[in-house]
Amino acid sequence: MGLCQSLGLLAALSLVACDAQISGGGFGTPPDLIGPEARRVSLGHAVGRRLTREEYFNSLEVVLDVDLDADDYDLPRDNRIPEGFRNSAEDLLLSPARVRAYDAIAEEAVAQADVAGLVSTYATCTEMRADCYDGFVDRVGLLVMRGPVADTERVFFSRLVNLAQEEGEGFQEGAALVLRAMLQSPYFIYRLESQAGQNVGEGREVDSFELATRLSFLVWNAAPDQELLDLALGGTLRANIDAQVDRMLDHPRARRAFRQYVEQWLYLDAIPESFELGTDMKEETYRLLERLVWEEDVDTMRAFVEDRAELSGALASFYGLPPLDSGFATYDLSGVPERIGLLTNASVLAARTINPSSSMIDRGLFVLNDLFCQSVPPPEDPELREAIDEIAVPETSGLSQRERFGIQSEEALCRGCHGLFDPLGLAFEQYGSAGQYITEDEFGNPLVGGGTVAVGDVNAEYQDVEEFATALAASETVARCIAEKSVQHAYGRKMGAKDENVLSEVFASFDAQGRTYRALIRAIAIHPEFLLVEVAP
Amino acid sequence: MSKLTRRRFLHGAGTVAIGLPIMASATRFAAAAPGVAPPRYVSLFFGNGMPKKFVENGYSGSVLAPLAPFQSKLSMIRGLQLNENGGALLHYKGTARFGKGMHPPSESSPGGESLDNKAHRTLASDSLLLNLNMHTHVTGGNPATRWYHSWRGVNQPNDELLRPLDVFDAIFGTFMPPDPGSLTDEERRQIRYRNSVLDSVVDQYQELSSDRSPYSAGVRALISDHLELVRSLERRSLDMETMLPPVSCDTPAAPADITPSQACTATLCPGDDNFYYGSGGANWNEVWELNSDLYAMALRCGVTRFGTMGCSGGGDRYPIPELRAQGITESPHVLAHPWTRANENGFDVCVRWLMEKVAYFLAQLDDPAWPDPAGGTVLDNTIVLIGTELGTAADNQHHVDYMTFWLAGGGGRIQSGIFDYDGRSDVDLYSTISRAMDLGDQFGDAADFNGHFDLVR
Structure with missing residues (x-):
């Protein structure tokens, strides 16, 4: 058995480099980058990004008011990049299967849509005359294609109305064909922003329709609705960004987007439907964060130390609590220190258990990467890899994970990196692979759960997971990471050194406004970088 | 699906007399002139490497024994190096380079187009020929480089099929109106x-x-x-x-809808996103054989000429169930790490098992019951590239310093035999294939090109 950790984990994560230098996230010392160059950050290559699976189905709901279950269709899931999230513009793939799915889903979505209602809303007349169907195309096109329909495109759609007429059908049948074509339009499938007249590297401010689109995907993970587009059309959206962001945050679509964000940030999508209690486990986490964000609108850092949870009866039993109800009910966990806050949710623990025999490392890396926004680069040197293999302590040694990885970390070769993330994983020593609380492992070794943490601004010893969680809740480094993750998701790309400026400024605003989710989304929405278009090469 | 069902499917296919040769399909699929073999190319990937020890004695060792019956139609090319570093990262890097010869920018994508795609778009772009790609190893598409083998370019994978019924539908559903x-x-x-x-x-x-x-x-x-x-x-x-x-291949009865089986891992079960089907599936062998049958049928019928196959994935973590009886309870990947020349630990048995899968596919193409219009078997007139992502002259298998590839069939142009090109690059191999197929003198990263191999007649 190889490595300073388990093989399977390394193969899956490719994250361990025992001689590597830690690299911080985008935050840190505020950079001296104010100036034109620093402002040229923007969304990067996002000017030509394809909608993700979630964005696509969410957008169908916005424009057609249909609620299709994504799992019923063969639209491939998007890649998750090692830095997290499935919406990295540079890593979005396009396969024939995806294009076939767009065709099939467009047909099904229109079949389910209230086309008569759409015609009633968007057509000023329904005779089979050019002015009638051109008017419909223009108005419904503004919504579906997120901007005005060009003359050339109107011709394409008009042919479909003519076809319906040839077949002896009426306006509504023609409208349905137009909608099917629009749903496969590049303006629906992609987020396109014009670069006419710009040179590579030059920035410009978004136009009104681009702004509507950026705001809606930021808050709703979906296409803009009619109100946003009407404001864009009237030229008043820019003056109403705050109000529109607040309106969107109050809409149920924002909760849907938030769940999708949380699912990816915490890797909850790694927990399948078939996993026992998996749905209940995820629901606990969603409900915890939703309460703090939507009902209470409080500091998001409270999630780490929250002692109240909504649990199903089955999950309560799994936690060793007498169930209050078979369905979900609120439980006071103030006397249950092993179930304090987000990090002790079974969903979070199970999702980050890639290999049960090295869960300590899986979880330690999660804390380092996704809560401190710091990482260790993967090893590139094969000789180093071979040397590491020689040091590994076999999983069958009968030692606890703490003991096994402790032995390995005594090696100088391993200490550099394992010294960073192993201590973070020790906090979760007393949790099995499914997130169950345990006090001894399969070899009968007692598990204690204490350790030290020395990352970012946290430098403390902890006796148990409660002290660990409390330390993280008080950490500015972690709070900055919370903000950075949202910026990364909003921008749809990896964060780098050039993003230090925007990250620092967004965090400053988030911090000054009580670190609420609303404050974070507002800070991203109004930041100049978010409103800048850069020409992609 | 039981063995019986698979036999029933094959029996059904035979009784409806799948047409040979496929002349009626010639116009529809833009086939070559009668009597001339159309260019065909298929790459076949298997995961977790082939160390020097297993190939240094040719086909006389136990690992390569399954390929021995085909050695008169095989070129074994030994000693190549990949211009990549990265330990465990080599699983994706080596896989991403297979059939492409380019450095991958990320785990999401190889560095560019695969050879099968270039052949398809160059030699069959105006036809309805299917670029057929099938795999029996699923990663849920993530990381994509370990799942997709056929790519149009960066971030542009072609479809990869797993379930036999999907392969069947691709062949006989799409192409048989x-x-x-x-x-x-x-x-x-x-x-x-x-x-x-x-x-x-x-x-x-x-x-x-x-x-x-x-x-x-x-x-x-x-x-x-x-x-x-x-x-x-x-x-x-x-x-x-x-x-x-319709083409002259009559549509056989569809196979049963079987899905590769697999036991749940700690958190994932079959059908879940990111779940790995691998060599551990109880019906893995059966899926491979059925898909191989279908792939061979697609080549015989002229439905496809260019594509890819994969019979396991690099870095997977599932033991081969058929080998449990021999005491091999770890996956080829896990065994590859501590494997040494001096101490076989079962990795050799795993690789031999994979060579049996390769041999099965070759046997379908080489079946004399299905003569090729150009004479000989389909295999004789098809270039089949066989390879993996790792290879070492030393002990631990996670290196790329001694890579072995095979070219089977050769389309009548590539010599059989064993060839040592120590230190040469994969790009030299792919460029040799590219030139043999009139696709250009060079294929892959130009910086890694040192010249062609003297394999082409």
């Missing part, structure tokens, strides 16, 4: 609507990828790729409408 008389007027109208919608979609993408487009070159390339995929979809849809006569 229904009886024209079976369509109702309403069905005909719906087909016409669909074609017109797609026509409109094509126009939109064409407009945005044209010189009039207000978007950068990178964005136009993205739109242009999408355009080609919609065009392909439209072509097939039009084919449905015009009801071209």
